[in-house]
Amino acid sequence: MASRKKILLKIIILGDSGVGKTSLMNQFVNRKFSNQYKATIGADFLTKELQIDDRLVTMQIWDTAGQERFQSLGVAFYRGADCCVLVMDVTSPTSFKSLESWKDEFLIQAGPRDPENFPFVVLGNKIDLENRMISMRKAQSWCQEKNNIPYYETSAKEGINVEKAFETVARNALAREKEIDQQTDFPMPIRIPQQEELPKQDGCAC
Amino acid sequence: MAKDTVLFERNYIIIKERSSQNETRAAPLDEITGTLTISEHERGKFFRFVPLGLEDVMTDDWALINGGHSVVYDKQDGDSVAVPSSPLLKYRLHFNLNDLRSVRRHHMAHGIAHMVFILKDGTTLPAFYFNHGGSKELLQKLAQSLPLEKSTQDTRLYIVKDDFPQADSSQAISVFDQLNLFDNSNDSVKRSQGNESRRTAVKSFSRVTHFLKDTLLGQNDMIPTTENFDRKLTPDISALIESFNSDFRESNNDGFEVIYKVDFKKLPDITRGQPLTLKDWQMSFDKDGRINDVNKLKERIFRGGLESNSLRRDVWRFLLNYYPWTSTYEERIEIVKQRKAEYLTMKVQWKSINEQQKQRNSLFRDRGSLIDKDVARTDRTHDYFAGENNVHLSILHDILMTYNMYNFDLGYVQGMNDLLSPILVTMEDEVDSFWCFVGLMSRMEHNFHLDQSHIKNQLSNLHTLLQFIDAELAKYLVENNASNMYFFFRWMLICFKREFSFDDVMYLWEVIWTDHICHNFELLICLSILISQKTVIMESKFGFTEILKFFNDLSCNLDLDTCLLSAEKLYIQISTHRDIPTSIAKILGLPTGPNQRLLSTIENATYPRKIYTEQPRGTMNLDSSYFRQESCPSLSPVQHETREALLNDIFTMTPVTEF
Numbered sequence: 001m002a003s004r005k006k007i008l009l010k011i012i013i014l015g016d017s018g019v020g021k022t023s024l025m026n027q028f029v030n031r032k033f034s035n036q037y038k039a040t041i042g043a044d045f046l047t048k049e050l051q052i053d054d055r056l057v058t059m060q061i062w063d064t065a066g067q068e069r070f071q072s073l074g075v076a077f078y079r080g081a082d083c084c085v086l087v088m089d090v091t092s093p094t095s096f097k098s099l100e101s102w103k104d105e106f107l108i109q110a111g112p113r114d115p116e117n118f119p120f121v122v123l124g125n126k127i128d129l130e131n132r133m134i135s136m137r138k139a140q141s142w143c144q145e146k147n148n149i150p151y152y153e154t155s156a157k158e159g160i161n162v163e164k165a166f167e168t169v170a171r172n173a174l175a176r177e178k179e180i181d182q183q184t185d186f187p188m189p190i191r192i193p194q195q196e197e198l199p200k201q202d203g204c205a206c
Numbered sequence: 207m208a209k210d211t212v213l214f215e216r217n218y219i220i221i222k223e224r225s226s227q228n229e230t231r232a233a234p235l236d237e238i239t240g241t242l243t244i245s246e247h248e249r250g251k252f253f254r255f256v257p258l259g260l261e262d263v264m265t266d267d268w269a270l271i272n273g274g275h276s277v278v279y280d281k282q283d284g285d286s287v288a289v290p291s292s293p294l295l296k297y298r299l300h301f302n303l304n305d306l307r308s309v310r311r312h313h314m315a316h317g318i319a320h321m322v323f324i325l326k327d328g329t330t331l332p333a334f335y336f337n338h339g340g341s342k343e344l345l346q347k348l349a350q351s352l353p354l355e356k357s358t359q360d361t362r363l364y365i366v367k368d369d370f371p372q373a374d375s376s377q378a379i380s381v382f383d384q385l386n387l388f389d390n391s392n393d394s395v396k397r398s399q400g401n402e403s404r405r406t407a408v409k410s411f412s413r414v415t416h417f418l419k420d421t422l423l424g425q426n427d428m429i430p431t432t433e434n435f436d437r438k439l440t441p442d443i444s445a446l447i448e449s450f451n452s453d454f455r456e457s458n459n460d461g462f463e464v465i466y467k468v469d470f471k472k473l474p475d476i477t478r479g480q481p482l483t484l485k486d487w488q489m490s491f492d493k494d495g496r497i498n499d500v501n502k503l504k505e506r507i508f509r510g511g512l513e514s515n516s517l518r519r520d521v522w523r524f525l526l527n528y529y530p531w532t533s534t535y536e537e538r539i540e541i542v543k544q545r546k547a548e549y550l551t552m553k554v555q556w557k558s559i560n561e562q563q564k565q566r567n568s569l570f571r572d573r574g575s576l577i578d579k580d581v582a583r584t585d586r587t588h589d590y591f592a593g594e595n596n597v598h599l600s601i602l603h604d605i606l607m608t609y610n611m612y613n614f615d616l617g618y619v620q621g622m623n624d625l626l627s628p629i630l631v632t633m634e635d636e637v638d639s640f641w642c643f644v645g646l647m648s649r650m651e652h653n654f655h656l657d658q659s660h661i662k663n664q665l666s667n668l669h670t671l672l673q674f675i676d677a678e679l680a681k682y683l684v685e686n687n688a689s690n691m692y693f694f695f696r697w698m699l700i701c702f703k704r705e706f707s708f709d710d711v712m713y714l715w716e717v718i719w720t721d722h723i724c725h726n727f728e729l730l731i732c733l734s735i736l737i738s739q740k741t742v743i744m745e746s747k748f749g750f751t752e753i754l755k756f757f758n759d760l761s762c763n764l765d766l767d768t769c770l771l772s773a774e775k776l777y778i779q780i781s782t783h784r785d786i787p788t789s790i791a792k793i794l795g796l797p798t799g800p801n802q803r804l805l806s807t808i809e810n811a812t813y814p815r816k817i818y819t820e821q822p823r824g825t826m827n828l829d830s831s832y833f834r835q836e837s838c839p840s841l842s843p844v845q846h847e848t849r850e851a852l853l854n855d856i857f858t859m860t861p862v863t864e865f
Contacts, residue, residue: 018576
């Protein structure tokens with residue numbers, strides 16, 4: 001393993017305040033859920049290594065503040081991202097409406113190459129709650145319109161679909177493979193041109 | 207697990223935990239005992255710490271996680287697995303040795319050592335205490351597996367040297383091209399050797415006509431060892447030197463002298479003072495209730511804070527401008543009466559907005575819902591806000607909603623809840639808390655404006671100050687795309703609210719609110735912490751990402767009094783400088799021009815001790831008064847020892863609690 005090049009995937013989680021971005025990250029990386037997270041201020045990240053087929057990848061997952069006015073700092077954090085996870089709360093129509101602007105804002109600030117094909121994954125979180133306002137069909141149809149973005153319904157609290165969703169994130173990010181030395185301090189990708197993997201029609205497993 | 211070869215194993219290794227941010231500093235630290243192993247596995251060599259009692263939870267397959275905390279990974283099930291819940295789980299730590307960037311080994315009182323591991327992404331593990339020895343053996347084992355090199359700047363720090371990115375010229379570098387001082391063609395040169403750039407920097411800095419004696423670095427420290435220095439200089443080096451020169455001129459366009467490097471150990475010896483007591487406070491008033499000597503009082507608070515929360519309840523009203531400093535008893539009674547009526551009027555305004563109105567007012571609705579969300583996650587681990595249906599949460603909510611009516615242009619912005627919470631805990635009264643919060647917001651509201659220009663400006667001020675007081679570090683940050691200082695965003699936005707224990711935050715805030723020695727003292731606090739971590743940052747070759755992680759992980763591991771002392775030392779160093787640049791003076795609110803006035807101000811200031819001691823330079827006075835032990839009578843002898851043992855460090859190595 002030491003001789004093999006390690007792949008670092010930079011993942012950005014975006015979405016309205018309170019949709020569960022921090023919870024999803026912690027559920028995926030640490031497999032725990034807490035009711036006592038604080039609103040994220042600034043940005044932080046956690047890393048997790050996982051094996052995708054025969055490749056060992058390191059996911060560096062960035063959690064950011066959800067309030068709109070803090071997005072002007074995004075430029076410092078979004079650069080070099082390999083995949084962007086857009087999160088909404090299925091009990092909050094506003095958070096669903098915001099997905100579009102989060103997506104646009106991300107593309108403006110991150111300035112990725114080939115923005116048309118930049119991999120996004122949409123998560124409808126909090127499906128453990130009873131007062132759902134956004135149906136799966138509605139969310140899926142939005143995602144289909146946007147160049148077939150994969151959609152997952154998750155519960156960070158119950159740990160539903162989280163692992164699966166992030167695996168898709170990793171796979172789609174891998175498609176824009178970023179090969180860097182395992183020693184790098186500067187996560188700037190050397191991009192290997194590759195055919196974008198067609199997003200799968202992912203539904204909810206539950 | 208059976209396939210593992212154990213290279214090192216030691217039981218009874220201890221992590222000391224400050225169990226939550228809300229514990230007072232006097233609270234005893236929890237100790238988590240466990241086993242530390244280094245083992246070789248088919249996938250590499252791994253570091254593991256398993257708390258006592260969790261051995262059974264371990265499965266054959268650990269997730270390869272270095273998020274600071276590790277979990278069990280079960281291959282059979284792709285989705286999240288409910289792991290038997292134990293509060294100790296988060297102390298199961300695990301990383302691949304290839305991810306290690308540095309280790310610091312501290313010698314403590316009675317021969318007990320502790321070690322701090324920092325990973326390549328900046329993640330910092332809690333300190334491991336070796337009460338029964340073994341730290342040296344561990345270091346030896348690590349040295350057998352990794353190219354560990356002792357830092358020349360800090361003899362306790364060992365850096366993994368094998369794989370710095372500059373060794374690989376194909377490595378892409380810049381995240382922020384616009385900040386890059388160099389053409390890409392120079393990248394390989396720029397990154398070729400840290401020591402070389404340091405040497406080059408010295409050359410270009412020969413233009414500096416005057417170094418502060420106390421900070422002048424011995425020439426020997428600057429010359430790299432031949433072992434590190436035998437790399438070939440490319441012809442581009444002249445262009446490189448030119449770049450440094452132009453860079454230097456840029457930071458020096460006022461023609462001022464910069465301080466190349468700060469060494470806290472060589473700065474004047476100062477101490478913190480005792481907290482202001484209730485008795486002191488009561489004696490500060492004349493017969494009408496006016497405060498006799500406001501400046502003296504502020505200085506006292508600046509030096510030692512306030513003794514208790516009940517005293518805070520009175521003093522904060524003055525510090526936060528709810529009561530004017532010149533007011534009398536009678537005037538204050540009148541103020542309270544008026545403010546109460548005003549508050550109730552505003553509260554009624556939003557309370558009387560009905561559902562139909564809300565339907566047509568999305569701005570009001572959205573703010574309300576944001577406040578709801580944030581109130582529910584404000585300091586819930588603090589006793590005052592814990593539990594379901596906590597009445598204090600609804601008071602928090604009402605104050606924030608009323609502030610929205612008071613300052614509708616600004617409204618509610620995330621972080622305001624953090625600023626309000628200590629005020630409410632102190633005041634324990636809705637109306638008083640509101641008006642104190644208004645006072646605090648008038649200091650802080652610029653941070654929350656829509657365009658974020660103020661906070662960006664403050665971050666840029668940080669770099670300007672750093673260019674003056676530690677040009678070497680400032681240049682390093684520029685070269686490593688970290689000069690935007692965004693890693694201090696949270697510190698600045700909510701004034702260190704998340705970086706210290708709840709008690710410490712209250713103490714820190716009252717110190718800052720006095721505005722006693724200068725404006726923007728909080729910037730000096732940031733810088734003192736940054737500079738204290740300079741060796742780790744520079745020798746680990748941390749870039750923006752790693753520095754951000756590293757400082758996020760420092761949260762609640764910092765010793766506040768040490769930070770305050772260092773910040774004040776920086777202030778003394780700047781303010782006594784012969785020729786303070788206008789830009790610097792402006793940031794700190796210092797007079798410009800020849801520095802006569804300032805020097806005399808400082809000489810006349812009632813510091814508890816002489817600023818300049820007779821002590822030989824280079825020995826830091828490790829006086830126990832650096833810590834407020836007197837205010838922590840509940841410390842057991844063992845804890846005293848621990849505290850003293852930690853005197854060598856700016857931050858105490860207690861682990862961070864996750865919320």
